[in-house]
Amino acid sequence: MLKAYYHLLMRDLRLALRNRHELANPLIFFVLVVTLFPLAVTPTPDALRAMAPGVIWVSALLAVLLSLDRLFKQDYDDGSLDQLMLSPNPLMILVLAKVTAHWLLTGLPLVIIAPLLGLFMSLPMDAVSVLIYSLLLGTPVLSLVGAIGVSLTVAVNRGGVLLSLIILPLYIPILIFGANAVDVATDGLPVTGQLLFLGAVLALAVSLAPLATSVALRITASR
Amino acid sequence: MLEIQSIECVRDDRLLFSDLSFSVADAEVLQIEGPNGSGKTSLLRIICGLRLPDAGKIKWRGETIASNREDYYADMVYIGHLPCVKADLTVLENVRSLLDTRSLSLSNSIIEAALAKVGLASYEDVPGKALSSGQRRRILLAFVELSQAKLWILDEPLTALDVQGVELMESMILEHRQAGGSVVFTTHHGMQLDCEMRSVQLGQNKRKLQQDQDGC
Amino acid sequence: MSAPLITWFSISALLIAVYGLYLGLFVAPTDYQQGESYRIIFIHVPAAWMSLFIYMVMAISSAIGIIWQIRLADMVAAASAPIGASFTFLALVTGALWGKPMWGAYWVWDARLTSELILLFLYFGYMALQSAIEDQRSADKASGLLAIVGVVNIPIIHYSVEWWNTLHQGATVTKFDKPSMHIDMLIPLLLMAVAFKLFYAALVLVRTRNEALYRDRNRRWVRELVEKL
Numbered sequence: 108m109l110k111a112y113y114h115l116l117m118r119d120l121r122l123a124l125r126n127r128h129e130l131a132n133p134l135i136f137f138v139l140v141v142t143l144f145p146l147a148v149t150p151t152p153d154a155l156r157a158m159a160p161g162v163i164w165v166s167a168l169l170a171v172l173l174s175l176d177r178l179f180k181q182d183y184d185d186g187s188l189d190q191l192m193l194s195p196n197p198l199m200i201l202v203l204a205k206v207t208a209h210w211l212l213t214g215l216p217l218v219i220i221a222p223l224l225g226l227f228m229s230l231p232m233d234a235v236s237v238l239i240y241s242l243l244l245g246t247p248v249l250s251l252v253g254a255i256g257v258s259l260t261v262a263v264n265r266g267g268v269l270l271s272l273i274i275l276p277l278y279i280p281i282l283i284f285g286a287n288a289v290d291v292a293t294d295g296l297p298v299t300g301q302l303l304f305l306g307a308v309l310a311l312a313v314s315l316a317p318l319a320t321s322v323a324l325r326i327t328a329s330r
Numbered sequence: 331m332l333e334i335q336s337i338e339c340v341r342d343d344r345l346l347f348s349d350l351s352f353s354v355a356d357a358e359v360l361q362i363e364g365p366n367g368s369g370k371t372s373l374l375r376i377i378c379g380l381r382l383p384d385a386g387k388i389k390w391r392g393e394t395i396a397s398n399r400e401d402y403y404a405d406m407v408y409i410g411h412l413p414c415v416k417a418d419l420t421v422l423e424n425v426r427s428l429l430d431t432r433s434l435s436l437s438n439s440i441i442e443a444a445l446a447k448v449g450l451a452s453y454e455d456v457p458g459k460a461l462s463s464g465q466r467r468r469i470l471l472a473f474v475e476l477s478q479a480k481l482w483i484l485d486e487p488l489t490a491l492d493v494q495g496v497e498l499m500e501s502m503i504l505e506h507r508q509a510g511g512s513v514v515f516t517t518h519h520g521m522q523l524d525c526e527m528r529s530v531q532l533g534q535n536k537r538k539l540q541q542d543q544d545g546c
Numbered sequence: 547m548s549a550p551l552i553t554w555f556s557i558s559a560l561l562i563a564v565y566g567l568y569l570g571l572f573v574a575p576t577d578y579q580q581g582e583s584y585r586i587i588f589i590h591v592p593a594a595w596m597s598l599f600i601y602m603v604m605a606i607s608s609a610i611g612i613i614w615q616i617r618l619a620d621m622v623a624a625a626s627a628p629i630g631a632s633f634t635f636l637a638l639v640t641g642a643l644w645g646k647p648m649w650g651a652y653w654v655w656d657a658r659l660t661s662e663l664i665l666l667f668l669y670f671g672y673m674a675l676q677s678a679i680e681d682q683r684s685a686d687k688a689s690g691l692l693a694i695v696g697v698v699n700i701p702i703i704h705y706s707v708e709w710w711n712t713l714h715q716g717a718t719v720t721k722f723d724k725p726s727m728h729i730d731m732l733i734p735l736l737l738m739a740v741a742f743k744l745f746y747a748a749l750v751l752v753r754t755r756n757e758a759l760y761r762d763r764n765r766r767w768v769r770e771l772v773e774k775l
Contacts, residue, residue: 111430118416118427122418185414186413187414189408189410190408190431192380193408194403194432195404195433196433259688263678272671273674273692276668276671280702284709287710287713308702326684327688329683329687341681342681
């Protein structure tokens with residue numbers, strides 16, 4: 108079972124790395140969207156600092172949302188998804204492998220580039236480290252919960268907007284706590300509560316989301 | 331031993347078939363026949379467990395496939411219309427990846443022997459995107475050959491295959507049957523199988539189970 | 547079969563609603579802090595309760611439909627969704643109307659209204675998914691799963707929004723969380739809640755019946771029914 112997880116994870120990573128040019132897109136999108144905000148307002152350091160947590164977090168959300176398509180679309184289109192569902196291994200484990208690959212390719216780069224964006228938005232150093240922690244805990248949840256949404260919409264034509272409609276309300280708690288953690292850190296206050304909440308949500312998501320995703324995939328396959 | 335008990339399928343508000351029952355024993359070959367739209371693919375997907383029947387049960391070795399999923403999937407292999415081939419993986423990697431989902435790790439030499447058998451001898455390191463559609467289907471044939479499955483469920487297995495490919499498929503089915511395995515398939519092309527074969531007709535008012543002796 | 551039930555539910559809903567409104571609008575005492583304008587809570591609060599209640603019904607029916615493959619459960623869920631969304635919308639509108647005299651603005655980001663708004667999006671997501679998938683059975687199951695995931699998330703969302711709200715609103719008056727209501731106000735409130743539930747029951751029966759007729763329109767039992775008319 109662990110071997111199946113590992114092999115599928117490697118396969119997805121290998122596939123993505125052979126299309127390297129596509130990998131950068133969510134990242135560039137993330138930076139681009141954040142850049143739009145200073146351009147839209149008077150970019151004084153104080154104004155930027157005030158809106159930074161929200162702006163960076165919402166942009167991260169959108170970047171992950173846009174990249175969710177890659178999770179199942181190709182497999183659905185070429186028939187590999189059927190083969191995954193016919194595996195003697197539990198579908199949950201295979202789903203977890205794909206979500207892990209997705210996070211490594213999408214969420215993790217966002218976390219790594221976040222300090223640069225902190226700089227763009229005049230965030231103090233303490234806040235930047237909290238930004239990194241909050242994104243580190245939050246982006247896997249975005250991938251996990253997003254997987255549920257994609258598995259429901261992968262067979263729908265032009266399902267991208269539908270996906271956003273379904274997933275964004277579910278992302279709201281992570282957004283609230285993630286953005287608030289950074290906000291509060293800007294004032295130098297402790298953020299353990301917020302990070303604990305994010306950690307708890309992550310634990311919940313890891314245990315429940317793959318199950319929901321497998322059920323959703325079987326529903327989608329039954330057309 | 332595969333048992334289909336009184337299954338029913340409704341698709342897009344149309345009743346495709348109901349109260350359909352038949353069984354497939356070891357070393358049996360069964361063809362599902364019927365015109366376009368009669369539900370052949372749906373039936374195969376129901377047998378695979380990818381689609382739930384609107385009524386009835388599927389049993390493998392006496393237990394329903396829902397309660398016995400792991401064993402059933404270890405014993406069966408399915409190929410459908412789609413090629414399941416990743417454009418960016420080599421032929422060898424593609425076969426490995428398909429076998430990995432079945433937790434089968436076979437040595438390179440075994441895989442290469444199977445590839446040679448299906449006519450992809452020197453193609454191990456060729457990426458999927460450089461293959462013709464016939465060659466991609468042959469990857470699936472190699473997968474079926476290596477899958478160690480007792481039951482083969484093949485939906486239009488002759489798709490995109492040339493004359494040699496068709497002969498290859500036919501000989502593979504015969505070999506599998508000789509080794510005690512069973513095959514359920516549909517096809518629009520005629521398959522000349524040198525053995526006893528039964529067929530199930532869909533798309534008529536009542537399902538008829540026919541015995542079809544095909545030139546032994 | 548459901549026709550007599552529908553009539554009974556509708557009439558009792560109407561009667562109780564009229565009585566409840568009468569009590570609420572004329573008999574209940576003037577609120578100490580808010581004057582007469584608070585009376586809109588007799589619609590706002592029951593509507594909000596219904597919006598959550600119906601979502602739970604949707605999630606439970608969907609679960610029954612998925613686990614035990616009972617089509618009627620799927621139909622009840624699908625039929626309930628627009629009703630639930632309407633109640634949510636009603637709660638939002640009445641909340642806004644109440645907000646103007648209370649806080650001077652039609653919309654403020656208080657915890658209840660924000661939660662209701664998110665709930666409305668959950669309803670929209672459910673209905674959008676239902677209509678996007680052509681095969682009825684898959685559509686029911688897919689949106690059903692979404693409803694179940696939503697139900698699990700609702701407490702989390704509610705908690706997060708409450709928490710977010712306490713950070714930003716501080717001392718704003720949000721009177722509902724204090725259940726210390728005068729009994730004369732509580733009774734009309736509860737009556738309205740019951741009336742709304744009966745109304746929902748009647749409406750969902752009508753809609754489910756229509757749903758069943760529509761879905762099975764090609765089947766024999768419907769054709770026979772139509773021929774009898």
